[in-house]
Amino acid sequence: MAKKRPTRATSHDVARLAGVSQAAVSRAFSAGSSISKDKRERVLKAAHELHYVPNKLASSLSTARSNMVAVIVGNLNNPFYSESLQAFVTGFQESGRQVLAFSVTDAADGDEVVQQAVYYPVDAIVVTAAPLSSKLLKISAGLGIPIVMFNRHLDSNRIAGVHCDNRGAGARIAEAMHSAGAERFLIVRGDPEGSTSRDRVEGFRTYLLARGVPPTGIEEIDGASSYGASRDSLRARFRAGDRPRPDAIYAVSDIMALGCLDALRTDLGLRVPGDVMLAGSDGIRQGRLSAYDLTTIRQPIEQMVATTLQMLESAEDLKNPDMIQVLELPGEFIPGSTVPRPPRDKP
Amino acid sequence: MAKKRPTRATSHDVARLAGVSQAAVSRAFSAGSSISKDKRERVLKAAHELHYVPNKLASSLSTARSNMVAVIVGNLNNPFYSESLQAFVTGFQESGRQVLAFSVTDAADGDEVVQQAVYYPVDAIVVTAAPLSSKLLKISAGLGIPIVMFNRHLDSNRIAGVHCDNRGAGARIAEAMHSAGAERFLIVRGDPEGSTSRDRVEGFRTYLLARGVPPTGIEEIDGASSYGASRDSLRARFRAGDRPRPDAIYAVSDIMALGCLDALRTDLGLRVPGDVMLAGSDGIRQGRLSAYDLTTIRQPIEQMVATTLQMLESAEDLKNPDMIQVLELPGEFIPGSTVPRPPRDKP
DNA sequence: GCGGGCTTTGAATACGTATTCATACAATGA
DNA sequence: TCATTGTATGAATACGTATTCAAAGCCCGC
Numbered sequence: 016m017a018k019k020r021p022t023r024a025t026s027h028d029v030a031r032l033a034g035v036s037q038a039a040v041s042r043a044f045s046a047g048s049s050i051s052k053d054k055r056e057r058v059l060k061a062a063h064e065l066h067y068v069p070n071k072l073a074s075s076l077s078t079a080r081s082n083m084v085a086v087i088v089g090n091l092n093n094p095f096y097s098e099s100l101q102a103f104v105t106g107f108q109e110s111g112r113q114v115l116a117f118s119v120t121d122a123a124d125g126d127e128v129v130q131q132a133v134y135y136p137v138d139a140i141v142v143t144a145a146p147l148s149s150k151l152l153k154i155s156a157g158l159g160i161p162i163v164m165f166n167r168h169l170d171s172n173r174i175a176g177v178h179c180d181n182r183g184a185g186a187r188i189a190e191a192m193h194s195a196g197a198e199r200f201l202i203v204r205g206d207p208e209g210s211t212s213r214d215r216v217e218g219f220r221t222y223l224l225a226r227g228v229p230p231t232g233i234e235e236i237d238g239a240s241s242y243g244a245s246r247d248s249l250r251a252r253f254r255a256g257d258r259p260r261p262d263a264i265y266a267v268s269d270i271m272a273l274g275c276l277d278a279l280r281t282d283l284g285l286r287v288p289g290d291v292m293l294a295g296s297d298g299i300r301q302g303r304l305s306a307y308d309l310t311t312i313r314q315p316i317e318q319m320v321a322t323t324l325q326m327l328e329s330a331e332d333l334k335n336p337d338m339i340q341v342l343e344l345p346g347e348f349i350p351g352s353t354v355p356r357p358p359r360d361k362p
Numbered sequence: 363m364a365k366k367r368p369t370r371a372t373s374h375d376v377a378r379l380a381g382v383s384q385a386a387v388s389r390a391f392s393a394g395s396s397i398s399k400d401k402r403e404r405v406l407k408a409a410h411e412l413h414y415v416p417n418k419l420a421s422s423l424s425t426a427r428s429n430m431v432a433v434i435v436g437n438l439n440n441p442f443y444s445e446s447l448q449a450f451v452t453g454f455q456e457s458g459r460q461v462l463a464f465s466v467t468d469a470a471d472g473d474e475v476v477q478q479a480v481y482y483p484v485d486a487i488v489v490t491a492a493p494l495s496s497k498l499l500k501i502s503a504g505l506g507i508p509i510v511m512f513n514r515h516l517d518s519n520r521i522a523g524v525h526c527d528n529r530g531a532g533a534r535i536a537e538a539m540h541s542a543g544a545e546r547f548l549i550v551r552g553d554p555e556g557s558t559s560r561d562r563v564e565g566f567r568t569y570l571l572a573r574g575v576p577p578t579g580i581e582e583i584d585g586a587s588s589y590g591a592s593r594d595s596l597r598a599r600f601r602a603g604d605r606p607r608p609d610a611i612y613a614v615s616d617i618m619a620l621g622c623l624d625a626l627r628t629d630l631g632l633r634v635p636g637d638v639m640l641a642g643s644d645g646i647r648q649g650r651l652s653a654y655d656l657t658t659i660r661q662p663i664e665q666m667v668a669t670t671l672q673m674l675e676s677a678e679d680l681k682n683p684d685m686i687q688v689l690e691l692p693g694e695f696i697p698g699s700t701v702p703r704p705p706r707d708k709p
Numbered sequence: 710g711c712g713g714g715c716t717t718t719g720a721a722t723a724c725g726t727a728t729t730c731a732t733a734c735a736a737t738g739a
Numbered sequence: 740t741c742a743t744t745g746t747a748t749g750a751a752t753a754c755g756t757a758t759t760c761a762a763a764g765c766c767c768g769c
Contacts, residue, residue, distance in 0.1 A: 022426075022506075023483070023505050023506065025724090025725055025726085026725065026726065027725080027726095035748085035749085036748070036749040036750075037725090037726080037749085037750095038726095038727080038728080038748075038749060038750080038751095039747090039748070039749075040726090041725095041726060041727055041728085042727090042747095042748090044726095045727080049746060049747060049748085050746095050747070050748085051746085051747060051748090054747080054748090066500075066501075066504035066505060068477075068480055068481055068505070069481060069725085069726075070481070070482075070483055070724095070725055070726070071481040071482050071726095072419050072422050072423065072428060072482060072483055072725085072726095073423060073724075073725035073726045073727090073754090074725080074726050074727065075419050075726090075754090076419065076420060076423065076724090076725080076726070076727090076753085076754040076755065076756095077725090077726050077727040077728070077753070077754055078726085078727065078728095078754090079369075079754075081419060083462070086463075088451075091444050091445075091447065091448035091451075092445070092448065092647070094441070094444075097438050097441075097444035097447075097448075098438075098439070100438065100444075100447075100463075101438035101439065101444075101465065104435075104438075104463050104464070104465040105465050105467070108464065108465060108475075108478075113462050113463075113464070113478070113482065114462070114463045115430070115460050115461070115462055115463075116433075116447075116451050116460075116461045116462075116463045117451070117455065117460070118448065118451040118452050118455060120452070128455075130415075131455075131460070133415055134415055134416060134417070134418040135418050135419060135460065136370070136417055136419055153413075154413075157370075157413035158370050158413060158415070159369075159370065242647075242651075273651070276653075277651055277652045277653060280652075280653070281652035281653070282652075300439070300589075301648060304589075304620070304624055305624045305627075305628035305629075306623075306624060306627070306628070306653040306654065307653065372754090372755055372756085373755065373756065374755080374756095382718085382719085383718070383719040383720075384719085384720095384755090384756080385718075385719060385720080385721095385756095385757080385758080386717095386718070386719075387756090388755095388756060388757055388758085389717095389718095389757090391756095392757080396716060396717060396718090397716095397717070397718085398716085398717060398718090401717085401718090416755085416756075417754095417755055417756070418756095419755085419756095420724090420754075420755035420756045420757090421755080421756050421757065422724090422756090423723085423724040423725065423726095423754090423755080423756070423757090424723070424724055424755090424756050424757040424758070425724090425756085425757065425758095426724075
């Protein structure tokens with residue numbers, strides 16, 4: 016065994032040095048406790064001398080609150096998720112809670128990661144990735160840990176969550192493209208297990224079919240939710256000469272759209288929106304850079320995170336089935352330059 | 363008081379149900395413990411029935427190891443840091459440890475955040491941001507928590523760390539620009555408190571001065587380590603007509619370089635590298651996108667993270683002053699298209 | 710049948726803090 | 740002066756697990 020690290024001072028040590036009881040030390044460090052001014056000062060002085068800081072893990076044991084929240088993120092290479100994580104860390108920090116970060120890359124091991132998270136008695140779990148099986152429901156119910164799904168939802172609406180109107184987003188993009196005269200559409204889809212991609216695709220398709228676009232006019236390829244895969248995938252599709260080329264591409268997330276844009280312009284030498292129009296969804300900063308100026312639907316991250324934090328404030332509600340909220344916020348259409356703007360005078 | 367959440371099952375509950383002692387339950391869940399096969403199975407069965415999962419926080423109390431590592435990141439909007447965080451979360455997860463994420467935006471509150479982290483008895487602290495005062499040293503020494511600085515270093519070399527040869531990086535960029543014929547240089551600096559920006563600037567200047575570039579030929583402006591600030595700052599500088607324009611710009615980090623690039627091309631209508639050359643440092647993915655193809659020096663993130671993990675493995679060493687390692691890795695020159703390549707035949 | 714090693718077991722205790730409980734004390738009002 | 744409220748205080752206990760310790764059971768060869 017390694018020699019143990021220089022054990023940090025405990026409340027008992029401080030109590031001994033200050034000549035008070037351990038309880039007094041505890042009280043000295045918790046605001047609003049009943050303790051006299053000079054005794055508190057004596058304690059704090061002794062604490063300072065010993066480099067004492069309270070051990071929050073130990074207090075978790077007593078209070079049954081760890082002040083830690085597990086945040087499960089998917090691919091941080093997707094700026095949408097790093098922007099979200101940033102917002103969560105900052106937000107929780109402000110309310111004195113800490114973020115225990117988990118990353119799930121492979122869709123399959125999502126449950127396992129959740130399991131990991133549960134070993135720590137986190138006060139809540141925020142899930143921003145991974146299609147989560149019904150196991151989650153059991154965990155939430157059995158262990159009483161509130162769960163909030165961010166940018167995800169289950170059909171059953173049995174778990175609280177915040178997400179955007181993704182069907183509406185898909186439809187809005189479809190509208191923009193259709194009214195700009197597009198006729199042959201290509202969808203670059205993300206993770207088919209995730210509700211986000213699914214809903215956007217569905218909204219897009221539904222709008223077009225309702226406008227009389229034939230099912231054969233809507234093609235679909237896989238972009239694996241990443242820049243690289245989308246770029247490769249789209250390039251391959253365009254180089255395969257056997258089918259007519261689409262004139263409008265909807266990549267269901269911005270990061271994928273950027274991959275497509277680079278494939279089109281750099282790899283294939285096409286002009287956007289001249290030769291083909293393109294749009295994404297999410298509204299990541301990178302898409303706003305002037306080199307891209309991508310047409311997209313922005314998700315209001317700040318608002319979504321704020322809402323999530325609020326939901327967790329009233330954590331009790333999250334366990335009452337009748338109080339479970341699934342909030343759907345509207346996205347904001349950002350008219351970039353990758354889809355032609357509608358003409359002013361013609362309807 | 364809120365009604366308490368449905369208390370999760372404890373090892374005692376399981377023990378009672380399985381008709382064994384609590385110690386047996388603990389043993390059933392720790393591999394390599396001396397327990398008979400059938401008893402372990404009985405315990406696991408009972409545990410399953412009660413949705414029991416061991417409480418790792420409670421075990422931390424006994425074992426004095428929390429299996430949590432604090433990672434303090436700066437601005438996650440800088441992709442370099444989100445890429446790093448991603449690597450850390452993944453890496454730690456693989457070795458069964460969890461990341462407690464802290465974000466420090468304002469340089470001033472760095473110490474305070476560290477203080478926060480210390481409340482949790484994390485096994486180690488990884489610092490990827492914030493100029494950290496000597497307070498850190500005290501904390502590390504007084505509490506015996508190992509600290510590793512990532513992409514940062516103190517002059518004193520009293521804290522272990524991994525970082526790149528930033529002076530060398532600055533010099534290499536200077537060389538590329540100088541040999542491409544640049545004469546008037548502009549540095550867009552980042553956080554002047556951080557060693558990274560400082561070293562790069564220093565390496566850049568030193569190289570040029572040694573080559574006979576007059577001090578007046580090197581100008582410096584502030585880019586505040588962000589895309590937006592750099593873009594604004596550079597645009598303002600170029601629009602101010604009172605001084606001759608530089609013909610080479612070194613933004614000390616890629617994210618700032620991208621801001622500069624968009625300022626030059628989009629806002630100012632200049633050609634890069636035709637009218638002015640530009641380079642950054644870090645090697646973020648975004649800079650590699652074909653719309654930018656930024657000339658830069660890549661930091662080997664994976665290797666840096668792996669090294670950090672290794673250092674933490676031998677955490678004991680981190681407390682022995684004689685064993686403290688400060689590792690400097692070489693960066694890799696990435697010849698993009700924003701600095702003209704050197705001609706083949708002419709020296 | 711018996712001592713010597715091995716594995717398995719449960720009781721007891723430690724980990725560091727918060728909280729409860731009962732006691733002691735100070736301040737107040739009459 | 741005494742009774743009354745309110746505040747300060749420390750002893751004891753709880754939180755959930757790991758570990759130590761001693762006892763108990765087992766198998767082996769002699």
